[in-house]
Amino acid sequence: MDAAADAEFTEFMLGAWPRLVRLGYALTGDRGTAEDLAQTALARAYAAWPRVMRAGDPDAYVRKIVVNASRDRFRKRRVDELLTGSPPDGPAAGPAGRADGFDDRAALLTALLRLPAGQRAAVVLRYWLDLTETEAAALLGCSVGNVKSQASRALAKLRLDAGLAPRAVVSECAEGPQQAEGAQQ
Amino acid sequence: MSMNDERPGAAAGMVRDRIEAALGLMQPPAAPVAAVISRGRRIRLRRWVAGAAAFAVAVAAAVTVPLLAHLPGHRVTPVTRPTTPPKVTITPIGPHAPRDLIAAGTINGRPWTIRIVAGPTLQVTGQPFVALGGGADGTGTTSDPWSTVEAGGGTGYYLAGAVAPQVTRLSLELSDGQRLTLVPVQHRIGARGKVTPWTGVVLPRQLKVTKVVAYSRHGVLAYAIPFNGAGQNAIIQNWLRPGQQVPGRLVRVIGSGKVSGRRWSVTVHRGPWGWCAIAAIPGWSGTTGCWSSAGREGPIMSSGGSPAAPWFAVAAARPGVSYVTLTLSNGAITRIPVVTVDGARLFVALFVGKPRIASWSEYDHAGRRVAGGSGTPAWARQ
Structure with a gap:
């Protein structure tokens, strides 16, 4: 691959890396595994870069690898996880008394990581990545009905566990100096 | 939010924003570009070898190892660990600073400054590159929280521009996790120009600006996610309000x-x-x-x-x-x-x-x- 293609891939990777790692983390609950999945996906994309670019959607290409690889990992590790019952990695503890919505975000993240893998994957693909039910079903290798029911159950659990409700968003924005909500890389 | 919709409706956008904010607590390390490219080259090489072996099965076992070591353009490089990113600091501009100075700081201890000189022109000094860019608008007014020009060369680049009057500070998040705070400096362009706030920053090329947040005295005013693709230097042109739906990538x-x-x-x-x-x-x-x-x-x-x-x-x-x-x-x-x-x-x-x-x-x-x-x-x- 020539220098221009390398530079193009590098810029793509710098933009895609944080989001891919977070996707892997959302799907597996493990930070180290998430980084491995993201590296694997990006290395495969690099190996096939000209073809990936001709297809026109490198984001979808690497996302699919991360999702598939996370499912394969889960199948291999499921027995171990059931036996040990160890909880997934949670968010790093923040400083006490922060008035910037950290506790709400941490509570939601913990609740998200506690969801069963299928529900977590459905809600992440549907509501974080904004995929259609058909796209999410294709990526997960299940039916559209399955995606609907998994996502519905996941949202119900998140509402109970983490107070996931519109009024919580409005009240955060009305406070004083705070971290911005919304998109982060 | 209707579960019958093919794609989630507007209310689900709030769900997405909450999940986005929650996942934002997980901060990935710097992107290991060199390691990924090295691994990608090994994958490509394995595929090439697998394809070649189909046509030369009898010979591959005898010559594959020395052949791999001598293929032009396919040198296998060892996995490298990410190096320590450069440290960037911002130096507060005091009341007795030179009139034309709008920003100052250091990169790994080496100082840089941004001034508005006659032209008006932005003059960036103190780094291996010296950028004399136009783009300092004669009026200095802007409707965006920060209306930037960006330019660079060699090992670094700069962002600078006029700041909206209600902005009290700007917070920049960098690709290695560093955060910088820029406080606007009041500046008059020319003898009769209006006094308006300006600010800027000089950064090493390997550090990208991943987010800019503009604060007023009431809190977050707006934020922007710069475009850093294809070798660009933090093009900032789309400011978003907190809670505003964000376009997918x-x-x-x-x-x-x-x-x-x-x-x-x-x-x-x-x-x-x-x-x-x-x-x-x-x-x-x-x-x-x-x-x-x-x-x-x-x-x-x-x-x-x-x-x-x-x-x-x-x-x-x-x-x-x-x-x-x-x-x-x-x-x-x-x-x-x-x-x-x-x-x-x-x-x-x-x-x-x-x-x-x-x-x-x-x-x-x-x-x-x-x-x-x-x-x-x-x-x-x-």
């Missing part, structure tokens, strides 16, 4: 081909920064055009022609236009399809040398001519 090639035997392409990147089109065309380096709305019509960017480089134009078509034709002065007719990318209707025209366009026409999907004229269309003019 996508990358699409809207035109490609070969000219004089060399490949060219135009790629569109859509994301929180808005839209940016990157033209990778032989003879032109890093040509980028950015805009904020999918509904834009008209020119995005165009080049002049030259003997050494093709002439090209990237533009957004008006609604209903399915393809465009150009008739050149030599009688040749080129048909250019309009590519739809999530609501944006884009097309690319490219010629070798500098053609004279005799006439142009726009057609709908049924082949009906909906617009046209003689000479160069407005979307193709520089």
